[in-house]
Amino acid sequence: MKKISIDYIFIVAPKQSEMEDINLELGITDLQSSIYLDTAYVFRNQNPSIPNERKYHSFLLDKNDRIVFVGSPVDNDKIKAIYGKTIGVK
Incomplete structure (x- = not known):
């Protein structure tokens, strides 16, 4: 199988009331990707x-x-198949 290298970046824009929960989750999550906490909603405002x-x-x-694909392949097999073709995995 062809090895693909993809960097995942998560942008999380929590409400102030959600910050404590977000910080707790980030503290126990072993996520190996970049996570940006956008408490000022800069990403949303610029897009x-x-x-x-x-x-x-x-x-x-x-x-x-440039955006080449929109949609999450996580819970949708059709999206997962299209995503796989987009990144070159069958």
Whole structure:
């Protein structure tokens, strides 16, 4: 199987009331990816074209930071298959 290297970056924009829970989760999570806490909603404000629906909040960027795929492959087999083709995995 072809080995693919993908860097995952998570941008989390919690409400102030959620910060304690977020900090607890980050403290116990062994996530090996970058996580940005965007408490000032900078990402949202600089990207107003991103819809509010959560299904549009996961996207794959190419090496030039252009969006090439929208959707999360985590819980959807159809999206997972398309995602796999996009990154070159069958």
